Amino acid sequence: xxxxxxxxxxxxxxxxxxxxxxxxxxxxxxxxxxxxxxxxxxxxxxxxxxxxxxxxxxxxxxxxxxxxxxxxxxxxxxxxxxxxxxxxxxxxxxxxxxxxxxxxxxxxxxxxxxxxxxxxxxxxxxxxxxxxxxxxxxxxxxxxxxxxxxxxxxxxxxxxxxxxxxxxxxxxxxxxxxxxxxxxxxxxxxxxxxxxxxxxxxxxxxxxxxxxxxxxxxxxxxxxxxxxxxxxxxxxxxxxxxxxxxxxxxxxxxxxxxxxxxxxxxxxxxxxxxxxxxxxxxxxxxxxxxxxxxxxxxxxxxxxxxxxxxxxxxxxxxxxxxxxxxxxxxxxxxxxxxxxxxxxxxxxxxxxxxxxxxxxxxxxxxxxxxxxxxxxxxxxxxxxxxxxxxxxxxxxxxxxxxxxxxxxxxxxxxxxxxxxxxxxxxxxxxxxxxxxxxxxxxxxxxxxxxxxxxxxxxxxxxxxxxxxxxxxxxxxxxxxxxxxxxxxxxxxxxxxxxxxxxxxxxxxxxxxxxxxxxxxxxxxxxxxxxxxxxxxxxxxxxxxxxxxxxxxxxxxxxxxxxxxxxxxxxxxxxxxxxxxxxxxxxxxxxxxxxxxxxxxxxxxxxxxxxxxxxxxxxxxxxxxxxxxxxxxxxxxxxxxxxxxxxxxxxxxxxxxxxxxxxxxxxxxxxxxxxxxxxxxxxxx
Numbered sequence: 001x002x003x004x005x006x007x008x009x010x011x012x013x014x015x016x017x018x019x020x021x022x023x024x025x026x027x028x029x030x031x032x033x034x035x036x037x038x039x040x041x042x043x044x045x046x047x048x049x050x051x052x053x054x055x056x057x058x059x060x061x062x063x064x065x066x067x068x069x070x071x072x073x074x075x076x077x078x079x080x081x082x083x084x085x086x087x088x089x090x091x092x093x094x095x096x097x098x099x100x101x102x103x104x105x106x107x108x109x110x111x112x113x114x115x116x117x118x119x120x121x122x123x124x125x126x127x128x129x130x131x132x133x134x135x136x137x138x139x140x141x142x143x144x145x146x147x148x149x150x151x152x153x154x155x156x157x158x159x160x161x162x163x164x165x166x167x168x169x170x171x172x173x174x175x176x177x178x179x180x181x182x183x184x185x186x187x188x189x190x191x192x193x194x195x196x197x198x199x200x201x202x203x204x205x206x207x208x209x210x211x212x213x214x215x216x217x218x219x220x221x222x223x224x225x226x227x228x229x230x231x232x233x234x235x236x237x238x239x240x241x242x243x244x245x246x247x248x249x250x251x252x253x254x255x256x257x258x259x260x261x262x263x264x265x266x267x268x269x270x271x272x273x274x275x276x277x278x279x280x281x282x283x284x285x286x287x288x289x290x291x292x293x294x295x296x297x298x299x300x301x302x303x304x305x306x307x308x309x310x311x312x313x314x315x316x317x318x319x320x321x322x323x324x325x326x327x328x329x330x331x332x333x334x335x336x337x338x339x340x341x342x343x344x345x346x347x348x349x350x351x352x353x354x355x356x357x358x359x360x361x362x363x364x365x366x367x368x369x370x371x372x373x374x375x376x377x378x379x380x381x382x383x384x385x386x387x388x389x390x391x392x393x394x395x396x397x398x399x400x401x402x403x404x405x406x407x408x409x410x411x412x413x414x415x416x417x418x419x420x421x422x423x424x425x426x427x428x429x430x431x432x433x434x435x436x437x438x439x440x441x442x443x444x445x446x447x448x449x450x451x452x453x454x455x456x457x458x459x460x461x462x463x464x465x466x467x468x469x470x471x472x473x474x475x476x477x478x479x480x481x482x483x484x485x486x487x488x489x490x491x492x493x494x495x496x497x498x499x500x501x502x503x504x505x506x507x508x509x510x511x512x513x514x515x516x517x518x519x520x521x522x523x524x525x526x527x528x529x530x531x532x533x534x535x536x537x538x539x540x541x542x543x544x545x546x547x548x549x550x551x552x553x554x555x556x557x558x559x560x561x562x563x564x565x566x567x568x569x570x571x572x573x574x575x576x577x578x579x580x581x582x583x584x585x586x587x588x589x590x591x592x593x594x595x596x597x598x599x600x601x602x603x604x605x606x607x608x609x610x611x612x613x614x615x616x617x618x619x620x621x622x623x624x625x626x627x628x629x630x631x632x633x634x635x636x637x638x639x640x641x642x643x644x645x646x647x648x649x650x651x652x653x654x655x656x657x658x659x660x661x662x663x664x665x666x667x668x669x670x671x672x673x674x675x676x677x678x679x680x681x682x683x684x
Contacts, residue, residue: 035056065166074134098139101115112125150214154215156223157184157185158222175369184223195226216242244315249344317410317411319344320351321360388473392473437483437526439466441465484520515537529546564599573592613632613635633645633649
């Protein structure tokens with residue numbers, strides 16, 4: 001290894017061969033040449049004199065199956081964290097026109113999108129410190145490894161290059177995946193939309209050659225956006241994707257690190273990934289970009305009832321990483337160092353983030369195993385087709401909960417999340433009166449309840465999913481199983497969605513049917529506490545355990561007390577730290593706290609302060625919020641236990657995110673206790 005430390009006080013050409021020569025870059029820039037390489041720092045590359053060290057290295061040559069080659073020549077610009085205000089210009093004579101400069105990262109590299117070969121020299125602009133190497137890009141980008149057949153899996157790569165493509169293919173094969181594996185390789189120097197068109201062109205050529213085929217899809221990083229642009233654009237999509245689409249570490253809603261200014265301020269080791277790999281097209285994935293805005297309007301395409309042909313509907317999973325780095329950006333504090341977790345959430349329910357950073361997410365073998373398992377499951381069915389088969393008597397009803405369990409155990413790969421979700425649904429079912437109709441809202445309060453009923457739990461209850469009730473086949477199926485709706489298909493087809501232009505109120509077909517159910521007297525109707533705005537149906541509702549039933553008053557105090565203190569099953573949530581559960585499972589568990597808090601409020605109104613405090617204490621088993629502390633202090637004040645009220649408020653003030661509004665409420669409570677000095681001090 002040669003180690004060179006150089007000073008460029010003016011625009012000089014320095015031919016460096018011996019190590020240990022010290023140099024400084026000033027605002028005037030300079031030119032550095034070594035072993036045929038040339039690195040020119042233009043004026044104002046730095047705003048103040050900066051010591052730069054160059055290490056020249058020989059690295060192992062390596063050829064990757066998808067066409068890239070490491071050529072064995074590398075150099076490091078130190079310090080690693082240096083950023084240039086104007087890029088340094090690299091050039092070197094090369095014989096192969098496919099030779100470019102790449103930035104090393106993880107176990108692989110990212111070809112610089114701005115690199116090019118002109119006049120027998122490879123050139124590139126370098127914005128930052130780090131290790132760079134010469135690599136050879138594929139002779140031809142496109143789909144490689146394709147073979148004739150009706151089914152295959154297509155890996156859509158990222159701009160990052162390493163062995164993850166080969167290793168995933170091996171994991172698929174060793175795990176029993178039965179079809180060939182193809183790979184789509186695209187240049188980062190093109191825009192995402194251009195690469196989506198390129199994918200369409202490549203697939204069109206293969207259709208002309210092989211005829212019709214269906215592809216399971218696994219896309220990495222930027223490849224996930226390329227895939228989404230293809231399948232979401234009716235002008236491009238050729239109905240050649242199967243029901244299985246898996247993405248890994250894809251920034252569907254953009255990344256702050258597509259902006260050079262943010263990358264300069266960040267501490268993540270991946271902060272310059274998009275700047276290097278996408279060049280000027282990094283602008284495509286700015287959170288406010290046109291492409292990202294378009295993605296947000298197209299997100300429903302890859303899950304649920306979108307295509308008229310239900311065979312075209314997809315199962316989708318977006319795998320993400322959560323490996324916290326110190327830094328001010330969500331990509332660091334709540335992401336994988338490059339992509340924030342929310343940016344990967346293309347559907348309401350995605351797999352729980354894995355404890356890996358961005359590169360490990362691509363390369364870890366346990367992630368590859370998860371990808372394989374998702375593909376094997378998702379290629380075998382779609383929910384719309386499965387529902388249709390069950391509702392029309394072609395599949396057993398038990399197929400739905402059995403399939404959901406397989407999916408859920410992949411999504412919630414930590415057992416506590418799955419178990420807590422099932423436990424909540426058990427409590428929800430047990431809150432329903434005998435022979436009830438239970439109106440539910442979405443996936444998390446429907447599938448697990450069906451799962452429990454398949455095991456014999458509360459089979460007397462008819463579960464009615466609010467969204468699915470828009471579909472006549474589902475309504476007819478429920479009628480066959482005891483739902484007292486009494487409507488023919490023609491009558492169901494005649495019910496339409498309504499939208500009132502004046503009030504801006506949307507009334508869905510399912511909401512109209514629920515109103516009809518509320519009028520019947522055969523079975524009691526209750527709403528899960530997870531249902532959004534159940535009061536909109538025009539009936540007074542009161543809380544009873546974990547459901548709302550028709551009746552006056554906000555809560556059935558005695559019934560809710562009996563359920564929470566006697567009947568509630570909380571073996572799972574009482575054995576884990578609530579914060580260790582994934583976020584939307586925490587939100588589900590929070591329903592216990594919400595019911596307990598409503599009970600405390602009702603008891604407080606009855607001036608049963610001791611009972612109300614007991615209910616608040618019970619609520620805090622399922623998560624602390626400032627509101628609980630504030631209400632507890634208020635109750636102690638009513639009991640003239642100012643010492644306990646004071647200690648409760650002190651504990652509240654130690655919590656995070658105590659904002660000005662909350663401080664004013666705390667000060668008011670201190671004032672009510674005649675502790676005016678504390679109130680004044682708090683507001684000072």
